[in-house]
Amino acid sequence: QVHLQESGPGLVKPSGTLSLTCAVSGGSISSSSWWNWVRQPPGKGLEWIGQIYHSGSTNYNPSLKSRVTILLDESNNQFSLKLSSVTAADTAVYYCARVPGYSSGWHQNWGQGSLVTVSS
Protein backbone atom coordinates (compact mmCIF):
# COMPACT_ATOMS: atom_id res chain seq x y z
CA GLN A 1 0.00 0.00 0.00
CA VAL A 2 1.42 3.34 -1.08
CA HIS A 3 1.77 5.85 1.76
CA LEU A 4 2.23 9.60 1.27
CA GLN A 5 3.34 12.18 3.82
CA GLU A 6 3.50 15.94 3.35
CA SER A 7 6.04 18.15 5.10
CA GLY A 8 6.96 21.82 5.07
CA PRO A 9 6.49 25.15 6.85
CA GLY A 10 3.07 25.78 8.33
CA LEU A 11 3.38 29.56 8.04
CA VAL A 12 4.39 31.58 4.98
CA LYS A 13 4.53 35.38 4.67
CA PRO A 14 2.47 37.17 2.03
CA SER A 15 4.33 37.51 -1.29
CA GLY A 16 6.59 34.64 -0.25
CA THR A 17 6.89 31.12 -1.69
CA LEU A 18 5.08 28.11 -0.27
CA SER A 19 7.21 24.94 -0.42
CA LEU A 20 6.00 21.45 0.42
CA THR A 21 7.43 17.97 -0.04
CA CYS A 22 5.56 14.68 -0.30
CA ALA A 23 7.48 11.58 0.75
CA VAL A 24 6.32 8.36 -0.88
CA SER A 25 6.71 4.97 0.78
CA GLY A 26 5.46 1.50 -0.08
CA GLY A 27 6.03 2.13 -3.77
CA SER A 28 8.35 3.81 -6.23
CA ILE A 29 7.83 7.33 -7.47
CA SER A 30 9.12 6.00 -10.78
CA SER A 31 6.07 3.77 -11.15
CA SER A 32 3.29 4.44 -13.64
CA SER A 33 1.48 7.05 -11.56
CA TRP A 34 0.62 10.71 -11.63
CA TRP A 35 1.71 12.52 -8.45
CA ASN A 36 -0.70 15.30 -7.53
CA TRP A 37 -1.24 18.27 -5.26
CA VAL A 38 -4.76 19.21 -4.15
CA ARG A 39 -5.69 21.92 -1.66
CA GLN A 40 -8.67 22.66 0.56
CA PRO A 41 -9.22 26.06 2.21
CA PRO A 42 -10.60 25.70 5.74
CA GLY A 43 -14.24 24.65 5.64
CA LYS A 44 -14.34 24.68 1.84
CA GLY A 45 -14.07 22.35 -1.14
CA LEU A 46 -11.20 20.73 -3.03
CA GLU A 47 -9.06 22.44 -5.68
CA TRP A 48 -6.66 20.51 -7.90
CA ILE A 49 -3.30 22.29 -8.21
CA GLY A 50 -1.34 20.08 -10.59
CA GLN A 51 0.43 16.80 -11.23
CA ILE A 52 3.66 15.24 -12.45
CA TYR A 53 4.29 11.89 -14.13
CA HIS A 54 7.40 9.81 -13.53
CA SER A 55 8.68 10.91 -16.95
CA GLY A 56 8.64 14.50 -15.72
CA SER A 57 5.58 15.53 -17.72
CA THR A 58 3.40 18.02 -15.83
CA ASN A 59 -0.13 19.41 -15.92
CA TYR A 60 -1.16 22.46 -13.92
CA ASN A 61 -4.43 24.18 -13.09
CA PRO A 62 -4.51 27.22 -15.41
CA SER A 63 -5.75 29.35 -12.50
CA LEU A 64 -2.45 28.73 -10.68
CA LYS A 65 -0.08 27.83 -13.51
CA SER A 66 1.94 31.05 -13.46
CA ARG A 67 2.83 30.50 -9.79
CA VAL A 68 3.20 26.69 -9.51
CA THR A 69 6.12 24.32 -9.96
CA ILE A 70 5.92 20.57 -9.24
CA LEU A 71 9.12 18.55 -9.31
CA LEU A 72 10.16 14.91 -8.85
CA ASP A 73 13.06 13.82 -6.67
CA GLU A 74 13.58 10.19 -7.62
CA SER A 75 16.69 9.75 -5.49
CA ASN A 76 14.62 10.44 -2.37
CA ASN A 77 11.34 8.97 -3.65
CA GLN A 78 9.49 12.22 -3.16
CA PHE A 79 7.98 15.11 -5.08
CA SER A 80 7.52 18.76 -4.26
CA LEU A 81 5.29 21.79 -4.70
CA LYS A 82 6.33 25.41 -4.94
CA LEU A 83 3.71 28.16 -5.05
CA SER A 84 5.03 31.69 -5.42
CA SER A 85 3.62 35.13 -4.62
CA VAL A 86 1.23 33.75 -2.02
CA THR A 87 -1.64 35.69 -0.47
CA ALA A 88 -4.14 34.93 2.28
CA ALA A 89 -6.28 33.22 -0.36
CA ASP A 90 -3.65 30.47 -0.56
CA THR A 91 -4.24 29.48 3.07
CA ALA A 92 -5.38 25.86 2.93
CA VAL A 93 -4.69 22.26 3.80
CA TYR A 94 -2.43 20.96 1.05
CA TYR A 95 -2.72 17.27 0.16
CA CYS A 96 -0.46 15.18 -1.99
CA ALA A 97 -2.18 12.33 -3.80
CA ARG A 98 -1.47 9.51 -6.25
CA VAL A 99 -3.38 8.79 -9.44
CA PRO A 100 -2.65 5.22 -10.58
CA GLY A 101 -1.71 4.76 -14.20
CA TYR A 102 -1.26 7.20 -17.06
CA SER A 103 -4.86 7.17 -18.34
CA SER A 104 -6.76 7.26 -15.08
CA GLY A 105 -7.66 10.32 -13.06
CA TRP A 106 -8.95 9.25 -9.68
CA HIS A 107 -6.90 9.91 -6.56
CA GLN A 108 -6.38 6.51 -4.98
CA ASN A 109 -3.92 7.41 -2.20
CA TRP A 110 -3.76 10.62 -0.17
CA GLY A 111 -1.43 12.11 2.41
CA GLN A 112 -2.85 13.33 5.71
CA GLY A 113 -2.55 16.93 4.62
CA SER A 114 -0.45 19.90 5.68
CA LEU A 115 -2.06 23.15 6.83
CA VAL A 116 -0.31 26.18 5.40
CA THR A 117 -1.29 29.61 6.66
CA VAL A 118 -0.30 32.76 4.78
CA SER A 119 0.10 35.58 7.27
CA SER A 120 2.60 38.22 8.29
Add this chain to the structure above:
Amino acid sequence: DIVMTQSPDSLAVSLGERATINCKSSQSVLYSSNNRDYLAWYQQKPGQPPKLLIYWASTRESGVPDRFSGSGSGTDFTLTISSLQAEDVAVYFCQQYYTTPQTFGQGTKLEIK
Protein backbone atom coordinates in the same frame (compact mmCIF):
# COMPACT_ATOMS: atom_id res chain seq x y z
CA ASP B 1 -13.37 24.40 -16.83
CA ILE B 2 -16.06 21.79 -16.23
CA VAL B 3 -18.24 22.90 -13.31
CA MET B 4 -19.45 20.12 -11.02
CA THR B 5 -22.61 20.92 -9.06
CA GLN B 6 -23.80 18.66 -6.27
CA SER B 7 -27.23 18.49 -4.71
CA PRO B 8 -28.28 18.80 -2.03
CA ASP B 9 -25.63 20.76 -0.10
CA SER B 10 -26.61 18.86 3.03
CA LEU B 11 -28.72 15.83 3.76
CA ALA B 12 -30.05 14.15 6.91
CA VAL B 13 -31.07 10.50 6.70
CA SER B 14 -32.18 8.00 9.33
CA LEU B 15 -29.96 5.04 10.14
CA GLY B 16 -30.72 2.13 7.84
CA GLU B 17 -32.39 4.34 5.24
CA ARG B 18 -31.18 5.17 1.73
CA ALA B 19 -29.10 8.27 1.05
CA THR B 20 -28.85 9.73 -2.45
CA ILE B 21 -26.41 12.43 -3.55
CA ASN B 22 -26.49 13.95 -7.02
CA CYS B 23 -23.71 15.42 -9.14
CA LYS B 24 -24.19 17.29 -12.41
CA SER B 25 -21.39 18.32 -14.76
CA SER B 26 -21.55 21.40 -17.00
CA GLN B 27 -20.56 19.24 -19.97
CA SER B 28 -20.48 15.54 -20.65
CA VAL B 29 -17.65 13.54 -19.07
CA LEU B 30 -18.41 10.46 -21.19
CA TYR B 31 -15.49 9.62 -23.47
CA SER B 32 -17.05 8.08 -26.58
CA SER B 33 -13.99 6.12 -27.70
CA ASN B 34 -14.05 3.85 -24.63
CA ASN B 35 -17.63 4.51 -23.41
CA ARG B 36 -16.37 5.43 -19.95
CA ASP B 37 -17.55 8.25 -17.69
CA TYR B 38 -14.60 10.08 -16.15
CA LEU B 39 -16.23 10.58 -12.76
CA ALA B 40 -15.17 9.65 -9.22
CA TRP B 41 -16.69 9.92 -5.75
CA TYR B 42 -14.91 10.55 -2.45
CA GLN B 43 -15.84 10.49 1.22
CA GLN B 44 -14.19 12.92 3.65
CA LYS B 45 -14.54 12.70 7.42
CA PRO B 46 -13.52 15.61 9.70
CA GLY B 47 -9.77 16.02 10.01
CA GLN B 48 -9.08 13.33 7.40
CA PRO B 49 -8.12 13.36 3.73
CA PRO B 50 -10.69 12.33 1.14
CA LYS B 51 -11.12 8.60 0.60
CA LEU B 52 -11.81 7.20 -2.85
CA LEU B 53 -15.14 5.36 -3.09
CA ILE B 54 -16.03 5.06 -6.77
CA TYR B 55 -14.29 5.63 -10.13
CA TRP B 56 -15.46 5.29 -13.75
CA ALA B 57 -18.78 6.51 -12.26
CA SER B 58 -19.76 3.06 -10.97
CA THR B 59 -16.66 0.97 -10.15
CA ARG B 60 -16.30 0.51 -6.42
CA GLU B 61 -12.78 0.88 -5.02
CA SER B 62 -11.38 -2.22 -3.33
CA GLY B 63 -12.47 -2.44 0.32
CA VAL B 64 -15.41 -0.05 -0.02
CA PRO B 65 -18.63 -1.57 1.40
CA ASP B 66 -21.16 -2.65 -1.21
CA ARG B 67 -23.81 -0.38 0.29
CA PHE B 68 -22.05 2.38 -1.69
CA SER B 69 -22.92 2.49 -5.39
CA GLY B 70 -22.50 4.95 -8.23
CA SER B 71 -24.67 5.41 -11.27
CA GLY B 72 -25.35 7.79 -14.13
CA SER B 73 -23.71 8.81 -17.38
CA GLY B 74 -22.93 11.86 -19.45
CA THR B 75 -23.70 14.82 -17.21
CA ASP B 76 -25.85 13.37 -14.40
CA PHE B 77 -24.55 11.09 -11.68
CA THR B 78 -25.70 9.67 -8.37
CA LEU B 79 -24.00 8.23 -5.32
CA THR B 80 -26.30 5.97 -3.32
CA ILE B 81 -25.78 4.57 0.15
CA SER B 82 -28.33 1.79 0.38
CA SER B 83 -28.56 1.53 4.17
CA LEU B 84 -26.98 4.39 6.11
CA GLN B 85 -24.58 3.47 8.90
CA ALA B 86 -23.32 5.82 11.62
CA GLU B 87 -19.80 5.71 10.18
CA ASP B 88 -21.07 7.12 6.87
CA VAL B 89 -21.46 10.61 8.36
CA ALA B 90 -19.10 12.66 6.19
CA VAL B 91 -18.86 15.11 3.33
CA TYR B 92 -19.03 13.55 -0.13
CA PHE B 93 -17.42 14.98 -3.25
CA CYS B 94 -17.67 14.12 -6.93
CA GLN B 95 -14.74 14.77 -9.28
CA GLN B 96 -14.39 14.82 -13.06
CA TYR B 97 -11.13 13.76 -14.62
CA TYR B 98 -12.30 14.09 -18.24
CA THR B 99 -10.34 17.28 -18.85
CA THR B 100 -7.64 19.38 -17.25
CA PRO B 101 -8.14 20.98 -14.86
CA GLN B 102 -9.83 18.18 -12.98
CA THR B 103 -12.58 19.71 -10.88
CA PHE B 104 -14.59 18.74 -7.82
CA GLY B 105 -18.13 19.37 -6.71
CA GLN B 106 -18.68 21.66 -3.74
CA GLY B 107 -19.47 18.75 -1.43
CA THR B 108 -22.57 17.31 0.22
CA LYS B 109 -22.67 16.99 4.00
CA LEU B 110 -24.42 13.82 5.14
CA GLU B 111 -25.77 13.61 8.68
CA ILE B 112 -27.95 11.29 10.72
CA LYS B 113 -31.58 12.31 11.20
